Amino acid sequence: MMRDEMWLTILQGIGLVVLAPGMMGLLHYFKAQLQRRRRRGTNVGQPYRDLGKLLRKTAVIPATASWWFVVTPMLLFVIYGLLAFTIPIIWEQTLIPADLIMVIYLLGLARFVLALAGLDTGAPFAGLARRVALFFPLRGLSWVLFGRASCTVKW
Amino acid sequence: MNFHLLNVLVITAVFLTGCLLPILYKKDAATQLSLGLALVGSILGAWWTGSVLVSKQPISTTIISLQAEWFAAGSLGIELPPLSWALQLDNLSAFYGFLITAFAAVVAVYSFGALQAAHYQQQRGRIAAAFNLFVWSTLMVVLVSDLFSLIVALEIMTLAFGFLTLYKHTLYQDSTKPVAEQQAHLASLAPKTYMIISHVSTAFLIVPLLLLAINAGGVSFDLIAAHKAALSLPVASVVFLLALVGAGIRTGLTPFHFWVPIVHPASPTTTHAFSLGIGIKVAVYLMVRFFFQFLQPQPWWGYLLLLVAVITALVNVWFAIVSHDLKTALAYHSIENVGIIVAGLGVALIFAARRQENMAFFVSLALVASFYHTLNHAVFKGLLYLATGAIDNLTGQVVRFDKLGGLMKLYPWTAAVFIVGAISISGFPPFNGFVSEWLTVQALLKGGYLLRAEPFKLIILLAALVELAAAFALTAFCFYKMVGLTFMGHSRSSAAERIGWSPRDVSWVMRSMMVLMALLCLLLAVFPEQVVSVLQPVTAVILNNPQTATTPISWKAISFPTSADPAPSLEIGLIFIVAVGLGGMAAFLRMRKPARRVPTAWSCGTAYDSETMQPTSSTLSFLLRGWMRRPQRPIPTPDYLPAQEHVSESKTYPQSVVEPFRLASNRLIDWTVTHSTRLGNRLQNKDIRHYLWYIFIVNIVVLLLFLLFGDIV
Numbered sequence: 001m002m003r004d005e006m007w008l009t010i011l012q013g014i015g016l017v018v019l020a021p022g023m024m025g026l027l028h029y030f031k032a033q034l035q036r037r038r039r040r041g042t043n044v045g046q047p048y049r050d051l052g053k054l055l056r057k058t059a060v061i062p063a064t065a066s067w068w069f070v071v072t073p074m075l076l077f078v079i080y081g082l083l084a085f086t087i088p089i090i091w092e093q094t095l096i097p098a099d100l101i102m103v104i105y106l107l108g109l110a111r112f113v114l115a116l117a118g119l120d121t122g123a124p125f126a127g128l129a130r131r132v133a134l135f136f137p138l139r140g141l142s143w144v145l146f147g148r149a150s151c152t153v154k155w
Numbered sequence: 156m157n158f159h160l161l162n163v164l165v166i167t168a169v170f171l172t173g174c175l176l177p178i179l180y181k182k183d184a185a186t187q188l189s190l191g192l193a194l195v196g197s198i199l200g201a202w203w204t205g206s207v208l209v210s211k212q213p214i215s216t217t218i219i220s221l222q223a224e225w226f227a228a229g230s231l232g233i234e235l236p237p238l239s240w241a242l243q244l245d246n247l248s249a250f251y252g253f254l255i256t257a258f259a260a261v262v263a264v265y266s267f268g269a270l271q272a273a274h275y276q277q278q279r280g281r282i283a284a285a286f287n288l289f290v291w292s293t294l295m296v297v298l299v300s301d302l303f304s305l306i307v308a309l310e311i312m313t314l315a316f317g318f319l320t321l322y323k324h325t326l327y328q329d330s331t332k333p334v335a336e337q338q339a340h341l342a343s344l345a346p347k348t349y350m351i352i353s354h355v356s357t358a359f360l361i362v363p364l365l366l367l368a369i370n371a372g373g374v375s376f377d378l379i380a381a382h383k384a385a386l387s388l389p390v391a392s393v394v395f396l397l398a399l400v401g402a403g404i405r406t407g408l409t410p411f412h413f414w415v416p417i418v419h420p421a422s423p424t425t426t427h428a429f430s431l432g433i434g435i436k437v438a439v440y441l442m443v444r445f446f447f448q449f450l451q452p453q454p455w456w457g458y459l460l461l462l463v464a465v466i467t468a469l470v471n472v473w474f475a476i477v478s479h480d481l482k483t484a485l486a487y488h489s490i491e492n493v494g495i496i497v498a499g500l501g502v503a504l505i506f507a508a509r510r511q512e513n514m515a516f517f518v519s520l521a522l523v524a525s526f527y528h529t530l531n532h533a534v535f536k537g538l539l540y541l542a543t544g545a546i547d548n549l550t551g552q553v554v555r556f557d558k559l560g561g562l563m564k565l566y567p568w569t570a571a572v573f574i575v576g577a578i579s580i581s582g583f584p585p586f587n588g589f590v591s592e593w594l595t596v597q598a599l600l601k602g603g604y605l606l607r608a609e610p611f612k613l614i615i616l617l618a619a620l621v622e623l624a625a626a627f628a629l630t631a632f633c634f635y636k637m638v639g640l641t642f643m644g645h646s647r648s649s650a651a652e653r654i655g656w657s658p659r660d661v662s663w664v665m666r667s668m669m670v671l672m673a674l675l676c677l678l679l680a681v682f683p684e685q686v687v688s689v690l691q692p693v694t695a696v697i698l699n700n701p702q703t704a705t706t707p708i709s710w711k712a713i714s715f716p717t718s719a720d721p722a723p724s725l726e727i728g729l730i731f732i733v734a735v736g737l738g739g740m741a742a743f744l745r746m747r748k749p750a751r752r753v754p755t756a757w758s759c760g761t762a763y764d765s766e767t768m769q770p771t772s773s774t775l776s777f778l779l780r781g782w783m784r785r786p787q788r789p790i791p792t793p794d795y796l797p798a799q800e801h802v803s804e805s806k807t808y809p810q811s812v813v814e815p816f817r818l819a820s821n822r823l824i825d826w827t828v829t830h831s832t833r834l835g836n837r838l839q840n841k842d843i844r845h846y847l848w849y850i851f852i853v854n855i856v857v858l859l860l861f862l863l864f865g866d867i868v
Contacts, residue, residue, distance in 0.1 A: 013733075059750035064645050064765070066563035068574075070750065074741035081737040082730060096729050101593055102584060108631060109583035115635050116574075122561070122644035123756030124768045 009095040013085035020084075021047035064122040072117035079110040159218040159244055162203045163298070169196035170291035177280030186270070189283040193290060194263040200256030200294060207249040211688060213695040215245035217300070220375070241375055243300035246693040250526065251297040251440050254533050255433050259290040261668050265541055266425045268664035272548040275423065277329055278322060282423050289315035289426065289434070296437050302364045302374040306357065312437070313353040316422070316430055320345045323421040345421030351824070352404060352414045359401030360441075363394040367449055380448045380699075391450050398445045399460070406438035407490040408497065409467040413817035415490055416474075420482035424547045427482070428540030431489045432533045439496055439529065443522075446500070447697045452508040458615050461501030465619045468494030468626040476633045477780050477812045479772045481543050481554040484637060485536070488580070491626060492532040495595060498623060499525025502598045505616075506605075507698070515700050517601060522694040523687055524594035530686070531579070531587045531679060538576040538672035545569045545665055546641065551655040556640040556772035558652065560765070563642040566660040570642045572669040577634035579676045582627050584730060587679035592627055596620065629779075636775045645765030681728045780812060 025044040032041030043049075061069055083106055085095045096102075118126040173192030177185045207214055220241040244252075266286070270279050292311040299305050323342040327334045368374050370390070371382040386394070404411040419431050446452060446460075468491050475487035503521035506514045547554060549566055563570040579586035582593075599620045606612045646653060660666065679686060755763040773780075838845075 017737075055744055061750045061752055062756040063752045063754050064561075064756060066561075066570075066643065067567070068563060068643065074738060077741040078734050078737040081740075082733055085733050096733060101596060105582060105584050105589060108581075108628070109578070112578070112581060112583060112631055112635060116639055116643060119635075119639035119643040119770065120563070121756040122763075122765060122769050124758055124770070126756065 005091070005093055006095070008091050009085070009093050012088075012090050013081075013095055016084035016089065017081050021051060062121050062123070065120050069117050069120045072113055072120075075113045076110055079106055079113070082106055157218070159203075159216060162199065163218055163242060166196050166200050166203075166294070167291065169199070170287045173287035174284045174291070177284045181280055183279070186280045186283045187267070189280070189287060190263050190266050190270075193283070193287050194260055196287075197256045197260035197263055197290065201253055201260055204244075204249040204252035204256060207244060207246065208253055208689050208692075211692055213246055213692045214249070215696055216243065218242040218244055218298070220300075238303065239301050239374060240299075240304050241301040242295075242298045242304075243376065244298065246696040247440070247443065248297045250690070250693050251437070252294055254436075254530065255290065255293050255297065258433050258533055258537055259286075259429060261537065261541075261672065262286075262425060262429045265428075265544070265665050265668040268662040269425045269544050269548060271662075274326060274552055278325060278423075282319065282322065282426065285315055285318045286426050286429070289319065289429070293434055293437055297440055300376040302368055302376075302379075306361065306364070309357065309360075312434070313349075313357075316434065317346055317349050317353070319422040319426050319430070320349050320418050321421075322423045341417065342421050345418045348414050349418045352411070352418075356401050356404035359397050359404065363397040363401070363445070366390060366394050376444070376448070383449055383451050386450065388453070392453060392456075395446065395450060395453070395456055398442070399463075402438040402441045402445070403463070405441075406435055406493050406497075407467075407471075408463055408493070409470050410816050411820070412467065412471055412474075412487075412490045413814050413820065416478070416483045416486040417817075419486045419489075420480075424482070424540065424544035428537055428544060431486060432537040432540060435489060435493065436496070436529055436533075439493065439500070442497070442500060443697060446504055447507065448699075452504050454505070454508040457501050457503075457505030457508055458612065459501075460504055461498055461619050462615065464494045464497035464501050465622040465626070466494075467491070468498065469622050469629075472626050472629040472633055473779065474812070474814070476629060476636060477776045479556055481546065481556065481559075481637065481641060484633065485539060485543060488630070488633060489532075489536055491630065492528070492536065492580075494626070495592070495623065496525050496528050496532065498619065499528060499595050499598060501619075502595075502602050505602060505612075515698060517598070517605065518698060519691065519694040520594070520601065521598040522697065523690045524591060524598045526690045526693060527594055527683075527686060528591035530690075531591045534672060534675045534679060535576045535579040535586070535588060538572060538669060538676065539580065541665070541669050541672060542569050542573040542576060545661045545669065548665075549657040549661060553648070553652075553656075556637075556647075558648040559641045560643070560647040560769060561645045565656070565658075568660045568666050569669070572673045573642065574638055575673040575676055577638045579680075581631040581634050583631070585680060585734065586676045588676075590680050590683045595623070599623070632779075636772070639770070640772055640775065644769050647766055647769060647771070649766060681731060 022044060025042065025047045028046070029041040029044055032039040059070075082096070083103065086103055086106065088094045169192050173189040173196065176192070177189045179185075220239065222239045222241075263286075266283070269275070270282065275282065289312065292308055292315050295308040296305065296312055299308050324339075324346065327339050327342050367379050367386075370386050371379040373379075399408075407415045415431075415435070419427055422430060446456065471487045471491040471494065475484045475491060478484045478487060499521050503518045503525065506517040506521060543554070545566070546559075546562065546569060549562075549569070550559070553559065575586065579588040582588040599616060603613060603616045603620070606616060758768055838849075
């Protein structure tokens with residue numbers, strides 16, 4: 001990889017992380033616009049404002065939760081951030097050269113981390129919801145790999 | 156005397172002294188010394204075998220070959236094979252020998268701390284003695300190079316581990332506290348089951364060994380490998396099937412997996428780590444020797460092996476999910492990993508049977524995937540077992556999920572290393588499980604590409620791929636359940652039950668070994684190319700093809716021949732760097748203010764009760780239990796009791812599942828014993844006239860045989 005290209009890939013990753021809330025805002029805006037009653041929709045910058053507000057506020061954590069519950073949001077940010085450096089979107093090259101299997105496993109790791117945090121509070125409902133949320137996407141893994149395999153085989 | 160022989164002799168002397176010492180002197184110092192000797196012997200062995208491995212050259216040397224003639228040749232008119240004791244060292248045995256000794260060294264250090272616990276008090280000396288013998292015999296199994304010594308070494312290994320499985324039974328016999336009937340029954344069942352199973356396995360192994368020996372005219376491995384082309388096809392297939400069953404019973408391939416979760420949890424948890432981390436894979440070593448060196452692979456063998464392997468993986472991960480205690484779940488899960496390892500062997504066998512020039516690389520790739528997973532499994536499963544041993548010590552042998560919970564806050568070190576182990580075994584990226592699972596999947600994808608013109612074979616490969624992927628996904632679910640129930644939330648046992656629990660985490664000795672294994676999990680993922688370059692000469696020795704050692708497998712080369720796909724590659728080191736950067740950013744954004752703690756999570760407005768309101772083992776595996784459910788007690792009818800009372804009544808409601816394989820094998824053994832006894836009684840009816848008839852018939856048969864085949868003998 002050339003030196004400039006590496007900087008481009010890093011920029012691509014950081015840009016994706018930074019632009020992601022904006023994308024969400026854009027989606028919300030268009031969704032509102034497309035509805036029949038012609039709602040105006042929120043500002044595209046609204047998710048950034050929400051994030052800023054949430055980051056300024058104090059976190060509330062149940063006393064039953066351990067350090068895992070505290071680090072989970074950061075871990076999730078790291079994992080989804082890694083995906084931004086893994087999937088080529090604007091340039092063909094990415095900082096982390098990886099294949100589909102890596103992407104799926106990173107998504108799986110995010111689910112795993114989140115599901116454990118669901119059990120960590122000891123609350124009756126969080127665990128219930130997380131169990132289902134972990135179970136169904138994991139079943140999809142085999143079909144994605146199957147698709148990958150059938151793509152390689154030129155029938 | 157050569158260097159290797161000296162090493163073997165010193166290691167043997169050290170281990171056998173370590174075995175005898177605590178038996179002769181029942182002092183505590185003798186136990187400590189014995190563990191110390193095990194450590195010295197293991198480090199010596201690891202250094203010796205490791206030096207062969209890191210030289211990265213295919214090596215195959217005979218260490219010693221002693222032969223004793225039973226009879227002077229020709230004195231009976233027949234030639235008997237000489238009694239022999241031969242050892243050899245090649246890269247394959249060095250690889251397994253290194254795993255055995257390096258891991259034994261870790262377990263030995265760990266045992267210094269772990270065996271201090273109260274429940275090992277009475278049997279400390281015995282455990283240390285048996286551990287020495289177990290490690291030594293396991294090392295011998297991978298070093299011997301003739302069939303006779305192989306059987307002897309396997310039997311010593313069986314006896315040493317059989318002795319260890321007596322642990323729980325003896326503990327319950329000596330205990331002053333009352334023991335639940337079911338537990339006592341299971342504990343007494345373990346040694347018996349192990350003895351029966353290992354004898355059946357040896358019986359299945361002896362027949363193919365004899366067939367091979369007859370074909371080669373000798374018992375040494377070299378001779379057998381040299382004569383493999385002379386073996387006729389049906390005989391070779393019979394040898395393959397019998398060896399598969401024999402080794403499969405020992406390693407727990409699916410119809411025979413039921414013994415592992417009965418036997419292994421009954422052994423002390425420290426050696427449980429060694430026996431399930433490495434000991435059980437010795438049978439996989441035998442498979443490699445048999446299928447690749449002693450036989451010429453046939454096309455259908457690989458498919459059979461692959462199917463058995465993926466079924467093993469799926470069935471056992473399912474049983475791991477529905478089991479209700481930590482040790483049983485881990486025992487089942489070890490067999491799942493054996494399934495993945497054997498799947499790699501199966502793919503290698505498929506390629507090897509095609510006997511084309513360009514296949515050597517793919518065989519090598521599949522074998523490397525299999526060996527890499529062997530190494531990884533030893534590391535992460537070893538880590539998980541060490542952590543389980545720690546929990547076992549801390550809670551006074553409470554390992555049931557429905558009594559655990561909330562250990563994260565009590566024992567943070569144990570919890571952290573267990574989570575590292577769980578993430579690695581689930582195959583998630585920053586740790587080593589991902590690398591070997593990725594390699595196995597790549598080998599399968601490549602097999603699919605090579606066989607694209609043959610639809611039936613392709614379907615088998617794709618089915619195997621889908622099933623393996625399902626097994627990987629279920630593994631993640633299984634470990635989510637294990638970690639969640641053991642470490643997260645609140646304790647599920649009452650304060651009275653927790654009196655015996657330790658207030659602090661384990662000692663520094665045990666902690667350091669667990670952290671060491673956790674670091675290895677990371678290092679094996681960050682430097683995969685170095686590991687592969689060590690593993691490649693191993694495949695070169697097996698395939699007898701030095702070229703596979705010199706053409707390195709690089710990540711870029713594991714791409715598809717059609718360059719339409721971008722080359723898949725693996726840069727976990729890079730991932731790590733990026734993750735550290737992002738993590739720093741996240742921590743900067745998040746950690747500035749301390750969080751506010753509220754008393755409890757919301758629980759529908761009623762008072763929170765940690766014993767009854769948390770998810771249990773049964774509820775978490777509910778989605779998967781399905782038709783195999785067997786309620787142990789009738790489902791309580793809701794009779795509109797006040798809420799609290801109703802909940803507390805049904806709180807210990809276990810759901811267990813049927814183990815059909817165990818039932819079937821019990822039936823089979825029962826039938827065999829009954830009918831053979833009946834037949835024996837009928838033959839041996841204490842009537843002299845019948846006995847005279849038997850002698851007459853035998854004489855006639857022998858005479859006939861001499862008439863027919865006299866010229867051969």
